[in-house]
Structure formats: structure tokens, C-alpha cells
Amino acid sequence: LIKKTEQVKIFSKVMDVSPLPAFRAEIISDVGVNKLADAAWLVEKSTEVFPNAYITDAGIYHRRSDTSYTAFQVFDIPFLSPRLYQFNSIRIGNSIHWTRTDTVNSSFNPVELLLPPVNFGSWKVEKYGNESKLIHRLCTDPGGDVPLWIVKMANQRVLPQMILDLENYASRDFE
Numbered sequence: 001l002i003k004k005t006e007q008v009k010i011f012s013k014v015m016d017v018s019p020l021p022a023f024r025a026e027i028i029s030d031v032g033v034n035k036l037a038d039a040a041w042l043v044e045k046s047t048e049v050f051p052n053a054y055i056t057d058a059g060i061y062h063r064r065s066d067t068s069y070t071a072f073q074v075f076d077i078p079f080l081s082p083r084l085y086q087f088n089s090i091r092i093g094n095s096i097h098w099t100r101t102d103t104v105n106s107s108f109n110p111v112e113l114l115l116p117p118v119n120f121g122s123w124k125v126e127k128y129g130n131e132s133k134l135i136h137r138l139c140t141d142p143g144g145d146v147p148l149w150i151v152k153m154a155n156q157r158v159l160p161q162m163i164l165d166l167e168n169y170a171s172r173d174f175e
Contacts, residue, residue, distance in 0.1 A: 008160040015139055018118040020151055022139035025159040031170045033125045033132045037094040039170035040123035043071045049169045052161045056082070061108060067091040070101060074113065075142075077154070083142050084113035087120075094125040116143045123166075136163050 003010040007028075012021040029036065039049055046058035057074040064070075068090050076082040086108070089098040100119035109115070118141035126133050136159065142151060 003156050003160070005160055008163055010156055010159055018139050018141050020118075020139070020141050020148055020155075022121075022137065023155050023159055024138075025136045025163045027134050027163050027167060028128055029132045029134055029167050029170075031132060031167055033094055033127055035170040036125040036132055036134050036166065037091075037096070037123070039166055039174065040096050040125070041089075041091055042174075043069070043073065043089065045174075046073050050162050050165045052165055053158060054078075061086075061104060070104065071098075072104075072108070080142070080146060081144060082113050083116050083144075084109055085116055085119050085140075096123040098122070114142075114144050117141050134163060134167065136166075 001009060002012045009026045011024040011026075013024070015022050042049060044059050046053075046055045054075050054077045055073050056076045058072060060069045060071045062070045068088070070086070070088050072087070073085045074082055075085065086101050086104045087098040088101045089096060098119075098121060100116065102115075118139060121136070121138035121140070124135040124137075126135075138155070138159065140155075
């Protein structure tokens with residue numbers, strides 16, 4: 001445990017695959033399990049779901065099934081070059097797992113945005129008594145010449161906000 005707010009707990013773990021630690025954010029919510037998982041699956045609506053995450057564009061390149069797609073998100077964080085995250089996602093029940101992909105045609109990155117070298121994680125929603133427990137895991141290295149301490153600090157600020165934004169979006173009626 002590295003940070004605890006009134007609603008969100010943030011944990012970190014060192015992993016060999018990245019120069020940065022992996023993070024886990026958790027929240028207990030009164031929003032239903034299915035609504036939280038459905039909101040997390042809407043990658044094409046990332047700019048709406050996560051209004052505070054500096055996501056300027058998002059979408060699905062290829063949907064293989066109702067539970068699998070290749071997608072993207074463009075993060076444009078102040079003072080940094082924009083990053084294009086491209087990833088394969090799979091949904092298994094109320095869990096969503098993604099991992100970076102490097103097999104996307106370069107025509108999907110015509111302005112040659114920076115592609116982060118490490119990006120994998122998950123959303124998991126489980127029953128927690130009469131409430132839901134939302135868990136977000138993330139391991140990412142945004143690449144480029146960004147000092148690691150800045151990335152660690154940014155993750156500790158953005159992750160709690162992302163989980164709160166997802167809960168807020170899921171609490172509304174959406175399609």
C-alpha cells in the first residue's frame with residue numbers, strides 16, 4: 001500500500017518486465033458489478049468514461065467477438081509528447097485484461113505518435129458483500145525521455161481519479 005484516499009487504495013509492486021512498478025487501485029462501490037464491468041469495456045468511449053485521464057482519442061481497430069478486440073487510446077499529458085497505446089483486450093465475465101500489441105499496421109499511426117514499450121493490465125469487478133469491489137491493475141512504461149519519478153508520481157495521481165471516473169460513469173444509465 002503506497003497511497004490511501006477516502007475512497008481509493010493504491011498499491012505498487014516491482015516487476016522485472018518494466019523499469020516502473022505495476023500499480024493496483026481498488027475501490028468499494030455501491031454501483032453494480034455488471035455496470036462497472038460494462039463501463040470498463042467501453043474503450044471507444046474512453047474520453048467520456050475517463051474525462052480526467054488526458055485521453056484525447058480512443059477506439060477499436062478490430063472487434064473479433066463480443067469479448068475480444070484490438071483497440072487504441074491516445075494520451076496527451078501536459079508537457080509530454082502524446083502517446084498511442086495499442087492493445088488487445090479480452091473480457092472474461094467481469095474481468096477485462098489487455099496487453100500491448102505491436103502487430104497493428106503502421107498506417108494506424110500516421111503521425112508517428114510515441115508507442116509505449118510496456119502496457120498491460122486489467123479491470124476486475126467482484127461482489128463484496130452488498131457492494132462491488134473494483135480493481136484496476138496497470139503496468140506501463142510510457143517510453144521516451146520521461147524521468148521515472150515523474151511517471152510514478154503521475155500514476156499515483158491519475159489512477160485514483162480513473163477509478164473514480166469509471167465508477168461515476170457506471171453509476172449513470174449508458175449504452
